Amino acid sequence: MSKQVKAIVLTGYGTNCETEMAHACKLGGAEQVDIAHISELIHGEFSLDDYHFLNLPGGFLDGDDLGAGQAGAHRMKYAVVKQSGEKLQEQLIRFIDAGKLIMGVCNGFQLMVKMGLLPGFDNKHDDRQVSLTYNDSSRFEDRWTTLRVDEHSPCVFTKDLTDLYYPIRHGEGKFVAKDDKTLKRLQDDKLVVLRYTDPATGQPTMGYPANPNGSPDSIAGICDPTGRLFGLMPHPEAFLHRTNHPRWTREELPEEGQGVVLFRNGINFIRENLL
Numbered sequence: 001m002s003k004q005v006k007a008i009v010l011t012g013y014g015t016n017c018e019t020e021m022a023h024a025c026k027l028g029g030a031e032q033v034d035i036a037h038i039s040e041l042i043h044g045e046f047s048l049d050d051y052h053f054l055n056l057p058g059g060f061l062d063g064d065d066l067g068a069g070q071a072g073a074h075r076m077k078y079a080v081v082k083q084s085g086e087k088l089q090e091q092l093i094r095f096i097d098a099g100k101l102i103m104g105v106c107n108g109f110q111l112m113v114k115m116g117l118l119p120g121f122d123n124k125h126d127d128r129q130v131s132l133t134y135n136d137s138s139r140f141e142d143r144w145t146t147l148r149v150d151e152h153s154p155c156v157f158t159k160d161l162t163d164l165y166y167p168i169r170h171g172e173g174k175f176v177a178k179d180d181k182t183l184k185r186l187q188d189d190k191l192v193v194l195r196y197t198d199p200a201t202g203q204p205t206m207g208y209p210a211n212p213n214g215s216p217d218s219i220a221g222i223c224d225p226t227g228r229l230f231g232l233m234p235h236p237e238a239f240l241h242r243t244n245h246p247r248w249t250r251e252e253l254p255e256e257g258q259g260v261v262l263f264r265n266g267i268n269f270i271r272e273n274l275l
Contacts, residue, residue, distance in 0.1 A: 093125055156265060
């Protein structure tokens with residue numbers, strides 16, 4: 001394998017944030033970034049075996065007609081790769097077992113939980129334990145959110161980070177677990193990576209609109225026990241430059257947007273551990 005970090009960004013069937021996510025990977029230091037339609041994976045024109053970092057961007061897979069990410073999850077689990085005859089899910093599990101990284105944002109996060117990739121308890125990545133459902137407001141939410149990082153989380157993407165400010169835009173972002181035991185295990189194992197916080201106090205909140213969807217424990221993002229699989233509802237790829245910030249004309253801000261650091265942390269991990 002070459003010494004270059006190779007990232008792949010999936011698109012298709014309603015995805016609409018692939019270009020920003022690919023740009024984020026480049027800014028984060030990936031030498032090769034390819035945007036691939038999901039059908040190109042199924043037809044064998046691209047293979048996850050050739051990459052280190054899989055990005056599942058936001059959008060509205062299949063129009064959310066069966067629920068956000070649901071149809072896409074079935075496609076990823078049951079589609080057969082034309083050239084090899086293996087299920088696409090087998091390729092995905094092999095990718096995970098090789099120690100590689102996956103980040104799912106918004107619709108990509110919905111896709112990950114509905115496939116069972118997250119939370120990945122006991123190294124099981126096909127067992128659905130949690131989901132994302134309709135916001136408590138019963139409407140699409142489009143706003144910027146203040147986020148607190150759990151510094152004790154194993155997540156490789158949030159290394160050395162404490163507070164973040166990213167936009168959300170979703171209608172189905174409320175995190176739900178199948179039972180209280182599952183939620184408690186997420187909390188006890190420090191797999192809740194990001195929480196929505198009150199900008200006035202800096203503390204996790206259930207109050208609307210700081211918590212835009214009503215997620216219990218203010219959950220905005222989770223990872224698996226290895227920290228290599230990460231899903232979040234807020235959009236880091238939407239804040240790559242200071243001009244993306246809603247107050248960029250009124251505040252002194254660094255040139256680089258806060259979203260780049262998640263991608264850089266992931267790519268640095270790959271460079272240090274996989275190359």
